[in-house]
Amino acid sequence: MEIVPGLYRIADFLSTVYLIVTHEGLTLIDAGIAGGHKRILRAIVRLGHDPRQLHHILITHADGDHVGGLLPLVAVSGARVYASAIEAQALARGQFSRPLRLRGLPRFLFWLARPLYRVTPFDAAEVVKEGDILPGLGGLRVIETPGHTPGHISFFAPASGILFAGDSIAYHNGKMRRPFALVTWDEQLALASLRKQAALQPQIVCLGHGPVVHDASQKFLLPDS
Numbered sequence: 001m002e003i004v005p006g007l008y009r010i011a012d013f014l015s016t017v018y019l020i021v022t023h024e025g026l027t028l029i030d031a032g033i034a035g036g037h038k039r040i041l042r043a044i045v046r047l048g049h050d051p052r053q054l055h056h057i058l059i060t061h062a063d064g065d066h067v068g069g070l071l072p073l074v075a076v077s078g079a080r081v082y083a084s085a086i087e088a089q090a091l092a093r094g095q096f097s098r099p100l101r102l103r104g105l106p107r108f109l110f111w112l113a114r115p116l117y118r119v120t121p122f123d124a125a126e127v128v129k130e131g132d133i134l135p136g137l138g139g140l141r142v143i144e145t146p147g148h149t150p151g152h153i154s155f156f157a158p159a160s161g162i163l164f165a166g167d168s169i170a171y172h173n174g175k176m177r178r179p180f181a182l183v184t185w186d187e188q189l190a191l192a193s194l195r196k197q198a199a200l201q202p203q204i205v206c207l208g209h210g211p212v213v214h215d216a217s218q219k220f221l222l223p224d225s
């Protein structure tokens with residue numbers, strides 16, 4: 001699905017990635033689930049591009065549904081990979097960046113789906129931090145947004161008002177809120193990150209799960225205190 005000219009949403013039943021197309025090449029936000037690289041590569045070809053034009057992969061966090069397809073994508077394209085220091089370290093170990101707190105049925109369902117959430121070690125990610133500018137949409141600014149995970153980052157394009165929020169924002173009943181407690185490492189940090197992103201007044205928010213949110217600055221659900 002084309003969101004705006006040159007920006008595409010590529011989704012499967014578990015995760016969503018975003019493809020930015022420019023004359024200089026392709027940039028991908030996140031890398032999907034294990035095995036999901038095939039869908040991403042097909043989408044690139046269907047849009048009329050060579051996968052070898054994929055030059056940059058920006059990682060919001062190292063959960064398996066966001067980095068599972070990373071290695072085969074890099075193998076095909078030779079793309080440079082960017083992540084925060086904490087998430088890059090987790091990725092190098094082939095692990096999530098924090099212990100999961102799932103219990104009961106969610107824990108069982110995750111166990112059943114664990115092959116799709118596999119994190120294969122990758123130790124070549126370039127570390128980025130708050131304020132760094134990465135390629136795409138006139139410059140993507142790194143925004144540190146911990147909470148869902150310790151080293152979660154988002155990417156904001158001031159020129160177009162587009163925010164790539166990964167899993168730092170959940171969407172429910174037409175509103176954007178902090179991630180649900182079940183999948184949140186630190187709820188207070190998650191709320192602070194939500195406020196930080198609301199202050200950017202984005203026009204479009206691209207989520208790791210859920211729809212693309214338009215008129216986004218009006219749809220943040222922030223507690224009064």
